[in-house]
Amino acid sequence: MQHPLHSLLQHPEFREGADWRRMDFCANEFVFREGEPAETLFLIERGTVRIIADLELEEGRHIHPGVCDLEAGEVFGELALFDRQERSASVMAVSECALVAFDGVRLLAFLDRHPEQGYAVLRDLITALVGRLRNTNRKLFSILAWGLKARGLDQHL
Structure with a gap:
């Protein structure tokens, strides 16, 4: 099943070049970096991208773990639709990728006109966000349990 965003690409009021555009990325090429302005939502048509965090450890040392990989049919950068703040993570192409980039402001205006x-x-985006939040909660609780055990605090709870 195609993402509902695909149907917008054929709509005469949602124009390529103004409201959306196709973009190709080579393996290991950044789509965007953490801290950049968030103005665009992306739909993966082909390939795989990796969400990368910038974590600061002690003494200013940084590591850049991959948080998750996303594949064809999935969306990323969706927070740009809701808060227009800086990118919260970086995204890199793992393989050659074909993406559709949606202008966030224009997309929301179109969706307002076509409820x-x-x-x-929006239902599809919310469903994806809820799944990601549940996964994040599981990881957070696992890390919390690991930290409590590593410090011997689990014996006192």
């Missing part, structure tokens, strides 16, 4: 399509798109 039936807007509902389908």
Whole structure:
């Protein structure tokens, strides 16, 4: 099943070049970096991207672990639709990728004018975000349990 965003690409009021554009990325090329302005939402048509965090350890040392990989049919950069703040992570192409980049402001305006399509798109985005939040919660609780055990605090709870 295609993402509801795909149907917008054929809509005469949602124009390529103004509202959206296709972009190709080579393996190991950054789509965007943490801290950049968040103005665009991306749909993966082909390939795999990796979400990368910038974690600061003691004494200013940084590591850049991959948080997760996303594949064709998945969306990333969706926070740009809701808060227009800086990117919270970097995204790099793992393989050659074909992406559709949606202008966040124009996309929201279109969805406001077309509430039936807007509902389908936003419902899909919310479903994906809820799944990611649940996964993040599981990881957070696992890390918390590990930290408590590593410090011997689990014996006192």
